[in-house]
C-alpha cells in the first residue's frame with residue numbers, strides 16, 4: 161500500500177495555522193474555509209460523470225488543512241459524509257445500494273485493480289461510483305475495518321502520478337490530499353486531465369495561501 165494513493169485531507173502544509181474557533185459565521189458556506197482564507201474565486205464547477213463519495217473521519221471535519229470541502233464544492237457529483245464511528249451507516253448503505261452504479265473503493269493494496277484495467281472492463285464511465293476515505297492512513301484503515309460493507313467493496317488504485325509539489329511535506333511517497341486524489345482519479349477515469357486541471361489550480365492556490373500565512377504575508 162505504500163507506493164500508491166490514499167487520500168489524506170491534512171497534508172502537512174504548515175504548522176503555523178491555528179485551529180478554527182467554532183463560530184460558524186467566520187466560515188464560508190461554500191468552500192468551508194475561514195472567510196479570510198476563502199478560495200471560492202478559484203473554484204470552477206466541473207460536471208464529473210462518476211460520482212465521488214467521500215467518507216470522512218469525524219476528526220477531519222473541522223481540520224483547517226482539510227481539502228474535501230474544496231473538492232466537493234468543485235464537483236457536481238461529490239458527497240462528503242462524516243462516518244459513524246463503527247457499524248451500520250445509513251448514508252453508506254444507501255449509496256452502496258444504488259442499482260445503477262457499482263461502487264469501487266479507492267484503496268491501494270494488493271487486491272486493488274488498476275484504474276486503467278477497470279476502464280477496459282466498464283463500457284460506461286458513469287456506471288461506477290468511487291468511495292474515498294478521508295483521514296490519515298491510520299484513521300482510514302480504522303474506518304475501513306469498522307464498516308464491513310466498505311471492506312467488501314471492490315478496490316481500485318490510481319495509475320502512475322507524475323510530478324508533485326515541493327511545498328507539501330507528504331508523510332510518505334504517494335500521499336495525496338483529498339483534492340489531488342479527486343483530480344487524479346477523475347482525470348484518469350475520464351481520460352481528460354485538461355478538463356480537471358482547475359482542481360490542481362485550486363490546490364496550488366491553497367498551497368500558496370498556506371505559504372503566505374506561514375511567512376506572515378497574510379494575517
Ligand SMILES: [Zn+2]
Pocket residue numbers: 188189190191192193198199200
Ligand atoms: Zn469560500
